[in-house]
Every structure is written in structure tokens, then in C-alpha cells.
Amino acid sequence: MRRRTLIAGVGGAAALALGAPGLRAQPxxxxxxxxxxxxxxxxxxxxxxxxxxxxxxxxxxxxxxxxxxxxxxxxxxxxxxxxxxxxxxxxxxxxxxxxxxxxxxxxxxxxxxxxxMPLYLNTINPNVRTIADFTERDRIALPAVKVSIQAVVLQMAAEKQFGAGNHTRLDHLTVSMSHPDGMAAMLSGQSEITAHFSSAPFQYQQLADPRVRRVLNSYDVFGGPxxxxxxxxxxxxxxxxxxxxxxxxxxxxxxxxxxxxxxxxxxxxxxxxxxxxxxxxxxxxxxxxxxxxxxxxxxxxxxxxxxxxxxxxxxxxxxxxxxxxxxxxxxxxxx
The missing domain is CATH 3.40.190.10 (Periplasmic binding protein-like II)
Structure with a gap:
């Protein structure tokens, strides 16, 4: 009896291992x-x-x-x-x-x-033509302060513009915002956000507005794609x-x-x-x-x-x- 029971148990386990219906590995x-x-x-x-x-x-x-x-x-x-x-x-x-x-x-x-893909820094401030024109009255929206790719490119551009050791010169003007929120805030004209460092398609949609101008293209910072x-x-x-x-x-x-x-x-x-x-x-x-x-x-x-x-x-x-x-x-x- 013990031997028959053991054999039956082994056979049952083997059946389960071979994939009885409903017991196959889940995705x-x-x-x-x-x-x-x-x-x-x-x-x-x-x-x-x-x-x-x-x-x-x-x-x-x-x-x-x-x-x-x-x-x-x-x-x-x-x-x-x-x-x-x-x-x-x-x-x-x-x-x-x-x-x-x-x-x-x-x-x-x-x-x-x-x-x-290139990243554009756009603004509605008519007085800003280069990053050197930003003042304390401006705020730049980007995905994440200091660590997003836009934040890093802005630091690289700042170093080129202002010299070694000045890569963080514009960091205090940056604000973390999602691309849709950053674009809406800038285009509203009612926000502290006067510039937006974003990506496609947002950057191109912004440039369709006659108030918006491009200040920076990341491809220019890197000398290519x-x-x-x-x-x-x-x-x-x-x-x-x-x-x-x-x-x-x-x-x-x-x-x-x-x-x-x-x-x-x-x-x-x-x-x-x-x-x-x-x-x-x-x-x-x-x-x-x-x-x-x-x-x-x-x-x-x-x-x-x-x-x-x-x-x-x-x-x-x-x-x-x-x-x-x-x-x-x-x-x-x-x-």
C-alpha cells in the first residue's frame, strides 16, 4: 500500500510538473x-x-x-x-x-x-536674445532642475557664455515642470515662467506663437547631433x-x-x-x-x-x- 501510494504521488507530481491546465507558468x-x-x-x-x-x-x-x-x-x-x-x-x-x-x-x-534630437530653449521675453540676457525677473521651466538633460545643456551653454566656473550661473532661474505644464505656463503670459527648455513637439508648437523666439539650440552647444x-x-x-x-x-x-x-x-x-x-x-x-x-x-x-x-x-x-x-x-x- 505504501509503495502504491508513493508511486501515485510521484506520478501526480510529475503530471503537475509537466504543466497541468491552469498550472502553467504565469506570464x-x-x-x-x-x-x-x-x-x-x-x-x-x-x-x-x-x-x-x-x-x-x-x-x-x-x-x-x-x-x-x-x-x-x-x-x-x-x-x-x-x-x-x-x-x-x-x-x-x-x-x-x-x-x-x-x-x-x-x-x-x-x-x-x-x-x-535637438532641444530648444524658447522665451516670450522680447528682451532675451541670448542666455546672457536673462535676469532675476525670468524663470526657465525644464523637466528637472540640475539633472535633466535640459538642465545639463543649460549649464554647458552657461560655461561657454560666461566662462569656466560659471556653469551654474542660471540654475537659480530654473523651475522643475513637466513639458505640458511648462509650455502652458510660458504661453499664458501670466506666469513667472518666461522661458521653457523643452523638446519636440512642444518647442515647435511654441515657435508657432509670434511672441516666442528661440534662444538656444542644444545642437549648437555640442557642435552637432x-x-x-x-x-x-x-x-x-x-x-x-x-x-x-x-x-x-x-x-x-x-x-x-x-x-x-x-x-x-x-x-x-x-x-x-x-x-x-x-x-x-x-x-x-x-x-x-x-x-x-x-x-x-x-x-x-x-x-x-x-x-x-x-x-x-x-x-x-x-x-x-x-x-x-x-x-x-x-x-x-x-x-
Missing amino acids: REVRLAEQFGIGYLPLSIMKVRKLLEEEAKTRGVDVTTSWVRFASGTAMNEALISNNLDFASGGVGPLLTIWARTRGNLDVKGVAALNA HTFNSVWAMGRYRTQNPQIMAAFIAALDRAMGMIKNDPEAMADLWIEDQRSRLPKEETVRLIRDPENVWTTTPMKIMAFAEFMHRTGGIRAKPDKWQDVYVEDIAGLAGS
Whole structure:
């Protein structure tokens, strides 16, 4: 009796292990974040077309995705470190900040770039033509004071304008605001916000207003195109989920291909996903604009890193851009 009972028990356990109905492994949830703006178009495509789910399935992994939108990369970093997020996205400033802070422990690294896009500092103050014209009566809205990519570019521009040691000269004029709120505040003409350092499409929408002029273009600061947005994750996530990491990069590559091959359809997708009021013609124009480069290749990361390290923004400096990103993309022609 004991022997028959044992055999039956083993057989039952084997049946369960082989995947009885209802007892198969549940899909893995992947938690991803995006921000406001057309710079996150590749992520919108991944979300709507379920590209990550498809690529993961081809690698033998079932996943579900949950997406959340943040106003800045700083808030995402907090969510990532508290284990409430798997993939964060944002500008180079927040990426380098968390990379430097987590070296040797959480080891946060970039997964891939999302684009190379210029950032415009616009103003409604008719007396401001260069950043040297800002006064105590001005306030500059940007996603996060000191650490957002806009804040870092403003410091770089200030150093060029006012000389070494003066990179923080305009910091006290900056205010942390989401892009929609910053644009609304500036254009209202009733706020302390007289300038907005933002991104597409907000910067272009602002320039349609005759009161608005461009004060600064980030491409001028760098002498050419630079990465605007990237995606990053904790090192242990890649170690524990290599198939998901590979699936993410493959899905992102597919999204880039869709942007190149059918910009009009991708414009429709983005407008619907973001509930944007931007006209389709303008959205297509932004997607096709040669200054907006849709690529996973990191560009001028070392220029950001060297400045931030030299001025105390980050304590550690990478030797090469590959130190900041996962080894999966180390073969790309980045900088």
C-alpha cells in the first residue's frame, strides 16, 4: 500500500510538473516607463503594437507589459531603485546620474538610445536674445532642475557664455515642470515662467506663437547631433532576464524600422496613443525632419559625461560610452 501510494504521488507530481491546465507558468510582467513628447515615439510603437511581447515569445518567454508615464527621468530613477519599474526612459542627464550612483551595486546601465534630437530653449521675453540676457525677473521651466538633460545643456551653454566656473550661473532661474505644464505656463503670459527648455513637439508648437523666439539650440552647444532619450535598467535585471533584454532591443529595432518605412502610419499611432492635438501633417514633418534621428546608437555620451564629471554632477567618469550601456549594443558606432 505504501509503495502504491508513493508511486501515485510521484506520478501526480510529475503530471503537475509537466504543466497541468491552469498550472502553467504565469506570464512575466515587464514594467516600463515613458515621458511626454514625440521623442518617445519608438516606445509608443512598442506599446501599441506589442512588439516586446512578440519578441519575448520568439525567445520562449511569455510576458505582459504595463506602462506608466512620468514627468522626468529623476522620478523614474526613484521608481527603478525602489523596484517599482524595470525599464526607465529619459534624457542623458538622469541616465548618467544613476549610472554613476549605482556602480558596483545596482549597476544601472543604458539599454539603448531612442533618438538624437535637438532641444530648444524658447522665451516670450522680447528682451532675451541670448542666455546672457536673462535676469532675476525670468524663470526657465525644464523637466528637472540640475539633472535633466535640459538642465545639463543649460549649464554647458552657461560655461561657454560666461566662462569656466560659471556653469551654474542660471540654475537659480530654473523651475522643475513637466513639458505640458511648462509650455502652458510660458504661453499664458501670466506666469513667472518666461522661458521653457523643452523638446519636440512642444518647442515647435511654441515657435508657432509670434511672441516666442528661440534662444538656444542644444545642437549648437555640442557642435552637432547628440542623443536626447535613452532607456535604462538595473544590471541585475539584465543578468536575471537575458531573453527579455534581448527581446526589448529587438523590439526597439523593429520600432525604428517602422518609423523609417511608414512615418505617416506611425504619426497616426502616436497621436492616438498620446491623445495629442498636434496635427498629423506636423507630426509627420517632425518624424521626417533630418535633425531628428531615430536610432538606438548613443551619440556624444562622453561629451555629457566629461562635463558632468568635471563640474561635480557625477562622481565617476566612464572611460568609453560602452561603460554606460549594456554589452548587447557595444558593437554600435556610438560616441
